[in-house]
Ligand SMILES: [Zn+2]
Ligand SMILES: [Zn+2]
């Protein structure tokens with residue numbers, strides 16, 4: 121019984137408020153929600169007079185004049201709710217009497233009238249036991265067995281029109297497309313085409329089964345398309361992954377090549393540097409040697425000027441002059457050459 125109750129609870133839970141349905145309303149995609157939950161959802165999310173079903177995202181048109189209370193009531197869910205309500209009497213929840221609408225814990229159920237009754241209404245029912253209600257089976261809901269809940273689930277529905285509440289809806293009005301009672305077919309629906317509910321149900325059943333077959337074909341088509349999309353998606357993923365690997369591999373190759381070039385160029389530059397440094401060094405040494413020789417050539421006459429007399433100096437200078445001149449000319453020629461070589465070397469390296 122617990123599992124029946126569990127699945128019952130699941131069937132009467134609103135997916136918006138996650139609570140048991142209050143005034144369950146069914147929309148065109150056949151999903152059911154509490155009237156106020158559905159209205160709030162539609163009002164906050166509606167665009168251009170349309171809203172999406174919170175369950176299956178099917179597009180729905182707002183009801184006429186935004187009257188959500190005028191949407192079809194889910195009698196199926198209401199009957200599940202009443203069974204669940206009966207079950208909850210055991211937990212101390214009161215339920216209402218189908219006859220006088222008073223709420224009470226002391227509720228009994230007549231399996232023949234298919235009505236819940238408070239103790240007062242049950243007493244009245246007892247009074248007529250010998251006449252109208254002869255042989256009726258009445259059980260307090262607190263003593264309900266599994267089969268009693270199941271019997272209650274199968275009970276017929278009663279007409280919702282005012283003053284017809286005691287009349288079971290045994291007929292179907294094909295013009296109004298609704299279940300009607302004996303009083304209905306003699307009054308409001310008199311001019312309409314009416315047939316017994318069982319016949320209408322059989323017709324509806326075969327119609328629904330044919331539609332269900334078409335739907336099943338559509339489901340198969342949808343599933344095949346989904347599988348096809350999934351295959352394409354997997355192929356795309358694999359292609360992108362292998363392309364990524366290819367890009368990385370090519371980049372690694374380019375980087376390795378660039379590093380190799382870098383190494384070669386650095387080595388070549390280092391070789392040039394060593395060669396030129398040697399040349400600069402030898403030029404520097406040569407110039408340092410010239411500078412020494414020049415100093416010597418300048419120092420000698422200076423020392424002589426201090427030490428010797430004018431006549432001797434004159435003679436000596438006469439001898440020294442050509443020597444100094446040749447030496448200076450020769451040296452400065454060489455000095456220029458070396459300097460030019462260094463300049464050339466410098467302009468080549470920078
Ligand atoms: Zn709700
Ligand atoms: Zn839906």
Ligand SMILES: [Zn+2]
Nearest residue numbers: 217220238241
């Ligand atoms: Zn009552």
Ligand SMILES: [Zn+2]
Nearest residue numbers: 230233253256
């Ligand atoms: Zn009865």
Ligand SMILES: [Zn+2]
Nearest residue numbers: 279284301304
């Ligand atoms: Zn009626």
Ligand SMILES: [Zn+2]
Nearest residue numbers: 293296309312
């Ligand atoms: Zn009608």
